[in-house]
Amino acid sequence: MKMAEAGESIKPLFAGLTDISISEDIPVEGDISVPVGSQNADNDFSTLDEPVKDTILRDLRAVGQKFVHVMYPKKSSALLRDWDLWGPLLLCVTLALMLQGGSADSEDESRPQFAEVFVIIWFGSVIITLNSKLLGGTISFFQSLCVLGYCILPLTVAMIVCRIVLLGGVGPVSFAIRLIIVTASFSWSTFASTAFLADSQPANRKALVVYPVFLFYFVIGWMILTFSPSH
Amino acid sequence: MASPDDLKFQEFEEASDLLSSNPGASTLSISSPNSAGSSGEVRVDLSEDEDNQQEGSELLTSDKKTGGFWTFDYYQSFFDVDTVQVLDRIKGSVMPLPGRNFVKHHIRSNPDLYGPFWICVTLVFTLAISGNLSTFLNEMGNPEYQYRPQFHRVSIAAVTVFLYAWLVPVGVWGFLKWRQSVERQMSGYTFLETVCVYGYSLFIYIPTSILWAFPWNWLQWLLIAVAMVISGSLLVITFWPAVRDDTKLTAFATIAVIVALHALLAVGCKVRMNIFTSLLFPHGRKFRSLTLWTIYDYTLESYNSPMSQQMTTTDSLKGLRLRNEGFLDGLPLMPNSIPSKLPNGVSRFMLRKGLPPSGCMWTWEKLACDR
Numbered sequence: 371m372k373m374a375e376a377g378e379s380i381k382p383l384f385a386g387l388t389d390i391s392i393s394e395d396i397p398v399e400g401d402i403s404v405p406v407g408s409q410n411a412d413n414d415f416s417t418l419d420e421p422v423k424d425t426i427l428r429d430l431r432a433v434g435q436k437f438v439h440v441m442y443p444k445k446s447s448a449l450l451r452d453w454d455l456w457g458p459l460l461l462c463v464t465l466a467l468m469l470q471g472g473s474a475d476s477e478d479e480s481r482p483q484f485a486e487v488f489v490i491i492w493f494g495s496v497i498i499t500l501n502s503k504l505l506g507g508t509i510s511f512f513q514s515l516c517v518l519g520y521c522i523l524p525l526t527v528a529m530i531v532c533r534i535v536l537l538g539g540v541g542p543v544s545f546a547i548r549l550i551i552v553t554a555s556f557s558w559s560t561f562a563s564t565a566f567l568a569d570s571q572p573a574n575r576k577a578l579v580v581y582p583v584f585l586f587y588f589v590i591g592w593m594i595l596t597f598s599p600s601h
Numbered sequence: 602m603a604s605p606d607d608l609k610f611q612e613f614e615e616a617s618d619l620l621s622s623n624p625g626a627s628t629l630s631i632s633s634p635n636s637a638g639s640s641g642e643v644r645v646d647l648s649e650d651e652d653n654q655q656e657g658s659e660l661l662t663s664d665k666k667t668g669g670f671w672t673f674d675y676y677q678s679f680f681d682v683d684t685v686q687v688l689d690r691i692k693g694s695v696m697p698l699p700g701r702n703f704v705k706h707h708i709r710s711n712p713d714l715y716g717p718f719w720i721c722v723t724l725v726f727t728l729a730i731s732g733n734l735s736t737f738l739n740e741m742g743n744p745e746y747q748y749r750p751q752f753h754r755v756s757i758a759a760v761t762v763f764l765y766a767w768l769v770p771v772g773v774w775g776f777l778k779w780r781q782s783v784e785r786q787m788s789g790y791t792f793l794e795t796v797c798v799y800g801y802s803l804f805i806y807i808p809t810s811i812l813w814a815f816p817w818n819w820l821q822w823l824l825i826a827v828a829m830v831i832s833g834s835l836l837v838i839t840f841w842p843a844v845r846d847d848t849k850l851t852a853f854a855t856i857a858v859i860v861a862l863h864a865l866l867a868v869g870c871k872v873r874m875n876i877f878t879s880l881l882f883p884h885g886r887k888f889r890s891l892t893l894w895t896i897y898d899y900t901l902e903s904y905n906s907p908m909s910q911q912m913t914t915t916d917s918l919k920g921l922r923l924r925n926e927g928f929l930d931g932l933p934l935m936p937n938s939i940p941s942k943l944p945n946g947v948s949r950f951m952l953r954k955g956l957p958p959s960g961c962m963w964t965w966e967k968l969a970c971d972r
Binding site: 501503504505506574575576577578581582585588589592596 | 673676677679680682683684685687715719722723726730733
């Protein structure tokens with residue numbers, strides 16, 4: 371009321387407003403919708419109370435779902451949206467354990483050590499990610515690491531199959547079979563990771579980004595192909 | 602290229618305006634031996650003048666680097682190339698023509714680090730893989746041979762290639778800069794352009810190293826000669842204009858050092874790869890046991906005893922141990938009769954690894970199996 375009077379005296383422009391009076395009795399009603407984000411925050415806080423089995427299973431399910439996405443690479447963004455590094459760690463450790471050399475004295479030259487495989491995979495992934503970012507890619511650092519790590523899955527499968535084949539003998543036939551398996555899985559890996567990574571690059575630099583990925587999986591494939599069993 | 606020429610022309614025009622307005626002023630002649638002096642009209646010589654062009658391109662490069670070296674953008678400016686440009690530079694490095702300076706023609710004030718880095722990485726892996734393959738192909742007929750991928754090759758190759766491709770340009774660039782400060786007429790290259798030239802000149806070694814896997818000696822030397830000619834001429838064509846304004850002796854010495862280092866790399870790669878194969882097959886035969894036989898032969902000669910079974914076991918075993926310790930494969934060899942009691946100083950290690958397969962025994966010349 372006082373404001374209306376002041377408005378009336380100072381600014382005649384607001385003269386029409388003096389007629390409006392608001393009583394305090396009018397009930398205000400409506401719907402308030404809470405945005406989804408705050409509900410998620412509530413859920414995150416409440417995961418402390420759930421049993422450990424649920425937590426582990428949820429993570430395992432996420433990892434397994436991403437494995438499925440790698441094996442059937444469609445243009446889905448699931449790998450990029452919820453990235454995690456559990457899958458790459460699992461695959462890298464499995465591959466390095468299977469590839470590593472045995473005792474130190476007899477076979478130290480023939481097979482790479484665990485640390486060498488581990489370093490090659492992770493260092494290689496980091497360098498490829500840096501390369502794609504420097505060339506102007508829009509993908510984030512950990513997303514790219516996640517994609518490159520998950521796409522090692524076909525090569526790990528090939529390693530298991532090669533070990534089974536090697537149980538049957540070390541002749542030229544087994545070598546030919548292993549060559550075919552490793553070639554197929556290495557091209558699958560390259561194709562899968564290209565399907566996920568290529569969209570984030572400018573069009574005139576796609577080949578510059580794909581080539582290091584090709585080289586990376588080629589080197590890993592070479593390590594798998596030249597794996598020789600201990601005697 | 603229109604833009605550096607345009608820039609150059611405008612500069613001269615301003616100078617001539619200033620001169621005409623104030624003829625008595627002292628002017629500093631821009632470093633170009635072809636342009637006329639400061640008297641009256643300044644003639645612009647638009648004929649092929651590499652120094653002016655180099656200055657124009659240097660002006661362009663000095664504006665491009667943004668930010669300090671701790672920002673990401675600084676490094677991103679080194680990767681500002683497209684696929685087409687990289688392929689074009691690689692093509693230019695494989696076919697060096699005497700008229701075209703690689704830096705001026707292909708790099709054109711946009712040096713990149715993508716090419717040198719990934720060419721070095723590829724070269725490291727192809728050297729390691731083809732060294733492995735050549736050992737494998739050499740020993741295809743050997744029934745005893747177990748294929749071993751030798752991963753220490755990768756680290757040796759990596760150290761060599763990266764040291765060459767990144768330290769030698771530092772030296773060359775520093776030397777050129779020093780000469781440039783001493784003699785004002787010369788124009789040098791920026792550090793990145795030097796690294797770029799060296800990196801792209803290594804590209805020809807990639808297919809060469811793949812073809813090195815074939816064990817024929819004449820093919821390997823032919824490949825080395827071809828690779829050295831191509832990449833050496835690329836380096837010479839690039840660095841000759843920067844050095845020719847210097848004294849004759851310095852110019853030739855610089856070029857000679859560049860070519861010598863390049864040759865050293867090529868020969869070093871081949872020799873290192875061949876050390877492994879020649880140690881295994883000194884006389885071209887295909888049995889692995891021959892390795893130690895030959896080395897043992899040298900030991901015998903030093904003992905001045907005939908190569909027969911009449912020497913004492915102690916002498917023979919001592920000779921073996923001396924030779925065995927430094928050898929890579931660690932494959933020992935026993936003479937025909939293995940004594941039941943070993944003399945002092947002979948290690949069990951050697952014996953454990955040297956047991957022949959059942960039904961076979963080592964003789965002086967080969968593994969004789971009763972089959």
